Structures are given as C-alpha cells and as structure tokens.
Amino acid sequence: MAQTSHKPMNIVYIMSDDHSYQTISAYDKRFIETPNIDWLAKHGTRFTNSFVANSLSGP
Numbered sequence: 001m002a003q004t005s006h007k008p009m010n011i012v013y014i015m016s017d018d019h020s021y022q023t024i025s026a027y028d029k030r031f032i033e034t035p036n037i038d039w040l041a042k043h044g045t046r047f048t049n050s051f052v053a054n055s056l057s058g059p
Helices: 035-043
Strands: none
C-alpha cells in the first residue's frame, strides 16, 4: 500500500467591516485599486452574494 503525505492546509481569512463593496477592486474597480487583495480573491474564495439585515456587517 502506497503512503500519501498530507500537508496541512494554509488558510488566510481576511474580514473587513464598515465599508461598501466598492472599496475592494476585486468587486468594483471604479474608485480604488487593491491589487494584492485582488490577487487573493482571484486565487482563493470571493463572496459574491451576502444577505444580511445590516449591510455594514456583511463580509
């Protein structure tokens, strides 16, 4: 039986609060450029639908 090596996953969770989606250019490029966060969004996970009672508290 062949052995498989299991590497632990690297997880980076970034959450910001109290801004609209336009403040990260991965969502909207009209007002600001955030190239490093855009790279993380392109190669990771991006929230495209968030439903909350108060829009200032959604990821």
